Amino acid sequence: MRYRQPELQERLASEYVLGTLHGRARQRFEHLLAEIPELADRVAAWQARLEPLDEELAPVTPPAEVWGGIEAHLGAAAPRRWRRLTLLATAATVVVALVSILLYRQLLQPQHLLVVTDEHAQPIWVVQASNEKRLKIKTLKSMAMPENKVCVLWFEWPDGHVQPVGVLSDDPGERVMSLPSMDRRDPMRATVAVSIEQGPRPPPQPRGEIVFRGRWIEL
Amino acid sequence: MTNTAHRNRVLTRLLSDIATGDREAFARLYRLTSPNLYAVALRILKDESRAQDCLQDTYLKIWQQTAAYDGGKAAVMTWLSVIVRHRALDMLRRRHEHHGEAVEPDTLPSWPEVDPVDRMALEKCLRILDDRQRECLVLAYHEGLTHPELAARLALPLGTVKTWIRRGLEKLRQCLQ
Structure with a gap:
C-alpha cells in the first residue's frame, strides 16, 4: 500500500500539521492516522517542530462567558447571571411548539434540528445535531429565568428510559453541548423534552414541570 | 528543571x-x-x-x-x-x-x-529558506490558508505554492534533524 512509503508519509504528515492538507485528503489522512502508528509518530514530530511558531502569538484572555459556556455543558453552570433578572412567571407558563426552520445549510451529513418556541411562537432555542457526539444550541432570546431555576434538556426513549442532556443556557449566543454516553441508544430516536428544574445541576430524572416535548426533524 | x-x-x-x-x-x-x-x-x-x-x-x-x-x-x-x-x-x-x-x-x-532552544533552532532553520518560501509556510500555519488561498494572497501560480511548501517543509525537516 502506497501509504507505507516513508517519503509520502512524511510529506502528508508535514502538510497536515502545517494545515494545508484539506478536504477529502485530510479526512483520508485522519483515517489512516488511527491505523498506521508510524504516521502518528511523524505527525507528533512535526507538531513539535512547528509549535514554536505559536509562541509568536501574544496570549489573549478570553471573555469570562466562554468559561461559563463550557461549564454549563459540563452540567454545572452557576446561575449567577439570573440573580440580576427580574423574577417573572414566564418560564412556568411557556407554551412551546415545534417549528422547523431551515436555519443552517451546512455540508455535513444528515442534520437534525429542533426549535423550541414560546407561546408567541418566538423561537427561544435552536438545537442542531450534526453528529452523535454533541449538539449545537443557539439561544436566541433570554428566558429571564427565576433565581435558581434552569431549563434542562432531556432525551426520552420509547422504553421509558430518560436521560438528562444538560442545562440550556439563558444567555444569547451559540454553545456546544456534549452528549452524555447513551449506551448505544440513538439520540435521534429519542423524544426531546425540556423541563424547569431547581438549578444549578440537572437532577437524574425530571422533577419539575415539563414545558416542552418534541421530535427531531431530519434535514 | x-x-x-x-x-x-x-x-x-x-x-x-x-x-x-x-x-x-x-x-x-x-x-x-x-x-x-x-x-x-x-x-x-x-x-x-x-x-x-x-x-x-x-x-x-x-x-x-x-x-x-x-x-x-x-x-x-x-x-x-x-x-x-x-x-x-x-x-x-x-x-x-x-x-x-x-x-x-x-x-x-x-x-x-x-523551549527557547527549540524556538531558536526553528528560527535558524526558517532563515535558510528564501523569504517567500518562509512566508508561505508561516501564513499557512498561522492563518490556515489553503494552497489556492496562498496562491491568491502571494500572487503566485498554484503549482509554485505547492512546490515551495513541499520543499520548504523538507528543508526544515533536514535542518532540524
Missing part, C-alpha cells in the same frame, strides 16, 4: 486529575492555557465570536478526551494547541469565508512555553 519542563509537569498532573472527572483541575487548566489557545483561534478565525465558539468546542473536547493524551508523544501544550488549531481550521474550511479585520490582541506578558 527548565521553565518549560516545569510547566509541562504541572499540566500533565492536571490532565491526570481531569481524567478522573476533577472539575477544579479542569478550571485550572483552562485558566493556565486558554489565553494561549484563544490567541491561536483568533489568529486563524479573525473573528472574536467564532474564536470563542472554537475555544469552547476545544475545551469540551479536552474534557472528554483527556484520557487519550499520550505523554510520551507530545508536551501537553503541543497537544492542546493541535486540538485548537484543528478545530479552528475545520471551522474556517466549513464556512470558507474570511471576513473581518485582524483582531488586535491585548498585550499580556507572553508565556514562554516553548
